[in-house]
Amino acid sequence: MELNFDEVGKGQPLVLIHGFPLDRTLWHPQLAGLSDVARVIAVDLRGFGKSPEASGTVVTMEQHARDIKEMLDGLGIAEAVVCGLSMGGYVALAIAELFPEMLNGIILCNTRAVADGEAAQRMREITALKSLDGGIPELVPGMVEKLLSTRTLQSVPQLSRFVSNMLLEQPATAWATSSRGMAVRPDRTALLGKLHVPALVVTGSEDALMPPAESEAMATHIPHAELVVIPRVGHLSNLEAPDAFNGAVHEFLEHVN
Ligand code: MLT
Numbered sequence: 001m002e003l004n005f006d007e008v009g010k011g012q013p014l015v016l017i018h019g020f021p022l023d024r025t026l027w028h029p030q031l032a033g034l035s036d037v038a039r040v041i042a043v044d045l046r047g048f049g050k051s052p053e054a055s056g057t058v059v060t061m062e063q064h065a066r067d068i069k070e071m072l073d074g075l076g077i078a079e080a081v082v083c084g085l086s087m088g089g090y091v092a093l094a095i096a097e098l099f100p101e102m103l104n105g106i107i108l109c110n111t112r113a114v115a116d117g118e119a120a121q122r123m124r125e126i127t128a129l130k131s132l133d134g135g136i137p138e139l140v141p142g143m144v145e146k147l148l149s150t151r152t153l154q155s156v157p158q159l160s161r162f163v164s165n166m167l168l169e170q171p172a173t174a175w176a177t178s179s180r181g182m183a184v185r186p187d188r189t190a191l192l193g194k195l196h197v198p199a200l201v202v203t204g205s206e207d208a209l210m211p212p213a214e215s216e217a218m219a220t221h222i223p224h225a226e227l228v229v230i231p232r233v234g235h236l237s238n239l240e241a242p243d244a245f246n247g248a249v250h251e252f253l254e255h256v257n
Contacts, residue, residue, distance in 0.1 A: 003071045004050035005043040009035030012104065012253060013080035015068065016042040017088030019110070019236075020178055021143075021170045022163075023049030026085070029242030030249070037253050038081070043068060045091070047174030059177040061087075061185045065094035069102065081256055083107035083249070085238060086210065087178065093188045096195060105198040105256040107249060110207050110235050112214045113221070115187040124183035131175035139175075140167045149206040149234030159239065192221035199225040200252040202245060204233030226252065 006024055008031050016027040024042040034040050045064050047054030068091070072080060081104050084092030089111025096103055116124065130139060144164045145153065153160055199222045203215035212229050219227040228248040230241045238245045 001046055001052055001067050001070065002074075003043050003046065003067055005041050005071065006031055007039065007041045009037070009039045012038045012256060013072070013075075013077045014038040014040050014249075014253070015072070015080050015082050016040065017064075017068070017082065017084035017091050018042075018045065018048070019084075019086030019088050020182065021048070021175045022166055023170065025049070025166060026236065026239060030238060030246060033242060033246040034249060034253075037250055041075075041080075043071060045088075045174075045178070047177055048170055053171055054173050054177040057177065058180040058184065060181045061090045061094040062098060063181070064091040064178075065098050068095060069099050072102065078102065079104045081105040081107065081253065083109065084111065085109040086111050086235065087182055090182060090185050090188075093191060094185075097188065097191050100194075103195075103197050105200075105252070106195060107200045107202065107252065108215075108218065109202045109245075110204065110210050110215070110237055111218075112210055113188045113192055113218050114214075115185055116183050121183040124179045128176035128179045131172045131179070134172075136168060136170075136172060136175060140164055143167060146208050147235045149204060149208075149232060149240060151206075151232050152234060152240045156240075163236065163239070189221060192218060193223065195222050196224070198252065198255050200248065201225050201227045202237055202248055203227075203229055204235065204237040204240065205229050205231045206233060207235045207237070209235045 044051035
């Protein structure tokens with residue numbers, strides 16, 4: 001599987017992994033704002049954006065991790081800082097587990113290490129079936145409301161439209177296969193204690209999908225983690241507050257090299 005990606009800058013490779021059901025364009029403020037300090041690579045996960053369509057019924061977080069490893073091998077990159085937002089964070093943790101030698105540092109944004117409960121797993125299947133049944137346009141408005149903070153929704157309508165369009169553009173097969181993949185991801189809390197690379201945990205104070213308390217808990221489990229909570233920002237912290245987000249990553253990268 002040859003993943004599609006955008007790449008800018010030189011130096012420390014920084015792999016940016018988007019959330020669900022998004023694509024690499026989520027990271028445009030980071031491609032613009034971090035290329036002076038890193039070789040920034042924003043990837044489309046299997047099925048999303050311009051990467052090849054996902055086949056089968058499930059794409060696990062481990063499969064996404066293997067796809068990224070293959071992409072980095074193809075680029076001749078042996079070590080990288082891996083940065084994932086939400087589902088991208090689940091993939092980053094899968095990379096940490098499967099390919100620890102590849103990790104120079106990890107940035108976990110608006111994400112969690114715990115697995116889904118039964119109710120969440122049932123909701124994932126409903127989302128999968130509904131999206132395959134042509135229901136994406138119905139799912140999108142409710143999702144956008146949860147992805148962005150109240151302030152962003154009310155005062156930055158162009159951002160809401162940008163996110164809404166991104167969701168609408170993703171194929172139903174990507175929605176379904178990764179939804180099911182998230183449902184079967186394991187609890188990786190125990191892995192957090194074994195992360196002996198520099199780690200940055202970033203979230204937004206108004207994240208309605210992953211409350212900041214979850215990020216705080218995650219950071220306490222990681223031996224060398226720094227926690228940054230960006231005020232008045234929701235689930236898409238990198239997009240809603242690009243300056244604060246890029247500033248935190250900038251500072252973090254200084255400790256990595
Ligand atoms: C995401 O933004 O990737 C999703 O909210 C993650 C999830 O549904 O668990």
